[in-house]
Amino acid sequence: MTYEQKLSIKETVPFLREHGTQLTGYFYERMFSHNPELKNIFNMGNQANGKQKNALASTVLAYAEHIETPEVLTEVLKSIGNKHVSLNIAPEQYDIVGYHLLSSIKEVLKEKATSSIIEAWAQAYHELAAIMISIEEKMFQKNAEKKGGWKGWRTFVIANIVEESNTVKSFYLVPKDGGAIAEYLPGQYISVKMFVPSLGHEQPRQYSLSSTYMPSHYRISVKKEKGNAKTPDGLVSNCLHEKKIGDEVLVSVPAGSFFANILPEDSLVLISGGVGLTPLMSILETCKALNNKNKVIWIHGCKNEELHAFKSKVANLEHNNDWLTSFVFYEDGLTENSSVKKGRVDLSVLKDKILINKAKYYICGPEPFIKVHYHSLITFGASKESIFYEEFGPQLLQIKE
Template identity: 35%
Template structure:
């Protein structure tokens, strides 16, 4: 990926990035978005306000440096980035802007330690990665048959309350074209215009199976908590979207795609709104192979915060080998519910080295389940995870 001459400088950067990565990326976003405010439409400004995006980029840069000699470790991360980029319409011309500000932020943060050879090495490494991403994104745009940033009008046919803070929104194409194909676990971006002329995109997992005459997303309302601001787009959707509304929706993307067509046992573990891609997978399996063994476990605060229960119940009615396990942190004597947080030891047994395990939910949930599954003997090659929001890539660090 980079020359032998540059490799020592990248290797030497690893401890420096561990210490100063967040300062570098915070300065990077501040300067880049200050000079190019038009790019704010491509970023989740709520994550920016919380500092989550800065921390995610810092961990990504560190992971890139730490694993630059092991492309097999970086491959899945690069694939995930490509899907995220095409979902918001990243173009080739954005990369020089990012590179210039990233190198300037490294230089400003490290001061005299940012020697010309070090900056040259990072310029080479960045350009190498940029070429890889640009090529992969161009191919994905071409395969999907779309231009970067393209959206389609979709007409809302139903809005259904799933829980205290989750709405399901079902829509159909509002043009003459058929609905796009997609795989369970993929997401679409919803484009909204907010007060003040601001334009934002947010990704939401498709929460029903492919093969129906409509598509569905399930949107959690993100409320303000302490210093964390409320989610602008999720609150706008909850307040404004109704049957008959027209949404601008991108083509489906995403690499977190459970194999719904196999006959092997599959394990689907989720928490919170992470249940949405899992229900998409479950509903697809119910359509194509209802005899398949599926372990479906979900963790929620309580029954009022447990969305898509009707979908799971409908799957249970037609899937004799579906095993459902529900965990509530605040259990109130509900039947068939385990009190407390999800624990691997309380799940049904399965062949650890055969079944694929898919996990989706908040970051702390993901970290806990990842370690617990490894301790339980699940090979890392059988583990797959999807974090809603910026990821810290802690499994690579």
């Protein structure tokens, strides 16, 4: 990009700060109207609740604000790239998105969309698309070269279903072709795609792998999301909970930038909220499989005991392994003891237990949960380099000091 083009991009920053979601909301409406086939790729639940337009608005704004130093967005772009790879996004789809984005800028900004601004954004998008396509092609190639790896969608069969709580079921998935399946790092996810009758088309969703790697199957543990006045029922989770053993789903190769590289000398502190415990369960089971005897402290929060998935599995692991200590916070708790607390997760109660020299901290849950506990750890003296987090949904949370 030229210096003048970068200045033109920066001219749009005030508008994007104030009206970014208006622009991205218009963009999605326009794109789905002209290219309805893309509804098979995009999460229509996040379209309905507004999360996707908010996430895209944040991304566009961040790119505009850092147009002179885009390298600071590398980790965010890699995270997006992982999502795109898991959804089998093709280079030609960047052309479709670019066309509708530029058209939306023209139509929303109207007379403010001067030729210089449109030309600058066209060049900016072209450069960003080239970066993303390059990142994703390397990921595709790496995944395809893995033993048991593949590109695109592969048919898996539901071999077993286990109820983990009143709202969470584990699904054991085996490849229909009987071939090998790719390894993954604890904390990563797969995408699952299925036909949703209420929509009349397919929908993909990302679900964390909830066990240590097993060469015979993948395990995902899915909460049946019930809606309320503001949000609808989870489209895919509800369909998945209706599936039976023997039913088929489409699955993409494991992906994700949130994972634990578990070393023998590492102490781990796992902090989860609700169904955010699923990738941390994979980390915990991997610690057991490695037999490293890592010191692990797991702090989990949920509404009540009936909604506490994997409760008995974790209790059994703790009983048989002195390297594991777990604590749970129940919002509707009736009694307390040394390991069970009433209310929401409060790390200050356990400060002396979790401040471990050279510990690594893994947080998973909704955005407010992550922010609260990230800042608590920083306040306690943990370094930001030792804290890793995963936000379920459009993962564009950028915590600032």
